[in-house]
Amino acid sequence: MDDTIKLLAIDLGASSGRVMLGIYDGDTLRMEEIHRFANIPVQIRGQLYWDVLKLFHEMKQGIQKAHRMFGQLQALSVDTWGVDYGFLDKQGQLLYSPHHYRDQRMAANSTSMEALLPPREQFALTGNQPSLINTVYQLYSDLQGNVDLIQTVGKILMMPDLFHYLFSGIAVAEQTIWSTSGLLDAASSEISEEVFNRLGIPTAIIPEGVSAGTVIGLVDPEIQAELGIGPMTIIAGASHDTASAVASIPYIRKGEAAFISCGTWSLVGMETLEPVVTDQSYEYGFTNERCFGSTNRLLKNITGLWILQECDRNWAEAGEPVSYSEMVQLAGTLAQAPAIIDPNDPIFSTPGNMPQRIREYCVKTVQPVPHTKAEIIRVILESLALSYSQTIDELEALTETTIRTIHMVGGGIQNELLCQLTANATGREIVAGPAEASAIGNIVVQLAAIGIVEASAFRDIVARSYTPVSYHPAIVKHS
Missing domain, CATH: 3.30.420.40 (ATPase, nucleotide binding domain)
Known part of the structure; x- marks a missing residue:
């Protein structure tokens, strides 16, 4: 049976x-x-x-x-x-x-x-x-x-x-x-x-x-x-996909942990008992949303791998497709990015020729202009990591909490270089996994809803079922 x-x-x-x-x-x-x-x-x-x-x-x-x-x-x-x-x-x-x-x-x-x-x-x-x-x-x-x-x-x-x-x-x-x-x-x-x-x-x-x-x-x-x-x-269930993703996180030190749900959008935040509705959180650009169990998600939306996805689409339309693994390999051939972009700049928010927009941004900001695919990919990944780092620092200031661990979940964690760059930029341990966070969180909330498990136990189920990968800073955090 x-x-x-x-x-x-x-x-x-x-x-x-x-x-x-x-x-x-x-x-x-x-x-x-x-x-x-x-x-x-x-x-x-x-x-x-x-x-x-x-x-x-x-x-x-x-x-x-x-x-x-x-x-x-x-x-x-x-x-x-x-x-x-x-x-x-x-x-x-x-x-x-x-x-x-x-x-x-x-x-x-x-x-x-x-x-x-x-x-x-x-x-x-x-x-x-x-x-x-x-x-x-x-x-x-x-x-x-x-x-x-x-x-x-x-x-x-x-x-x-x-x-x-x-x-x-x-x-x-x-x-x-x-x-x-x-x-x-x-x-x-x-x-x-x-x-x-x-x-x-x-x-x-x-x-x-x-x-x-x-x-x-x-x-x-x-x-x-x-x-x-x-x-x-x-x-x-936790019908918002980020709420489901957060429900899947098997926190190591919950009170000292932030999360990054990494996909087309990057959602960087932490769980709090109550909404943080202050002048400072408004100025920093944070929002408050609800979690399963009625806690609060204090987070910021960052234009995430959308920029890389649009570059990929542009290259494919030009007859020069690049696989996901090839992107990581290409970016890994460079020691550092030639320039840094602001992923949240409106120029990157809509569909279009993203490689050209990155070049235009670099000209406008008086930085070296990336030309090769490797340079463009590296610019995107390092820029995302630095944006994550700034947001984590803002979270610490808003919550008066010391963040020691960052849990990265979602499909973006399959990009090992992005995980390592994030550890380097933030100066903190990155615990990556699970990749299928939204679907897993969806399921464990259902298990609680139908009375199969206690709500307090389903993060333990995730921890028993999936082994995360840890990344530690390899260089001093960016100033």
Whole structure:
């Protein structure tokens, strides 16, 4: 008799989605990728949208494949990046495909919104660093662009909540994903009445709030029949992918540890008991989001491996593709980068010819111009490491904590050179792993939600299941 617990984590990243199977045997967790699919936004008349129905179809294919390979599955949960959402009408139907956060419609409405809700007041009320991509800017822009929309909307669902609704027919507002929106009160994590009142948005469009790790219901019987599966529980887990990633971290010294979730974006931060909503945290550019267990993530978003990914795309289009391992090897042939860039400079935030933009940045800042692929890759990696170091120093100042260990998780840890450069730049031990942090965190939160393990024990499961790699500073920290 098979006594293992089999759960599905559906993890949507910047360019692809994955259906990941987690198998828990009572002691350790094993992950297996079942189905991978593209997650590419669709441009229509100058606006950018999620291809939501295709993604839902791919999710169903992954569930069906997992059931065929491994038998009955107990539960599933979806995690995505933050800020994006979809509208349901008053009959519960999806109004239109949700906008993608890289859409540009917010720029035309930001000035009028900030007149009603100035950036510093946004931060004081919600703990979220103001940004055009935030849900609050997107929602205000949608309502300004279509004055009749508010009469049609029944509910607004963040993207994981939307997929859970499509599977179950039950609408909820899960806390970790909503904490990225700029619409929740910093202290209580409830809807900020002040924000909604100032912007003239009715709070009735927000579904019932639930904490991470809440059982929603079962997969709709029609979907069960369509896929040929039995009953599966739908769980609102740590639905924000960074919240899931942080839930997977097997801290060595939690009170003295920071984290870097390293992928297309780099999220650098630490867990705190309460939001840090101070003038200094605002000036430094930090934001506050919720974790599983209702602790706080004090973090900064840094444009991460997106810059390297765009270089790779540019070289591939020119007929000169470079594999991931070749990139690391090329950068490793140089003793140091010829120049340093600011990864958060707006010039690097949108798609385009990234190698040329790096050269232009270096000309503008009067630095040696990198020409070879090795030089460009090394510039990116060293610049990211130095940006991480600055952010870690700011975290220490904000929290009055000595950070001795940095846990790096996510796909970026497969770049061993980046891990070592980060150890060198920060002067601290880097503990790298697990790579599949979001999917693993998704699964362990589900295990807690269905009562298989205590919430206090699931980091121990991760520690037993995955062996991290440590990197120690090889040179004196940059001044």
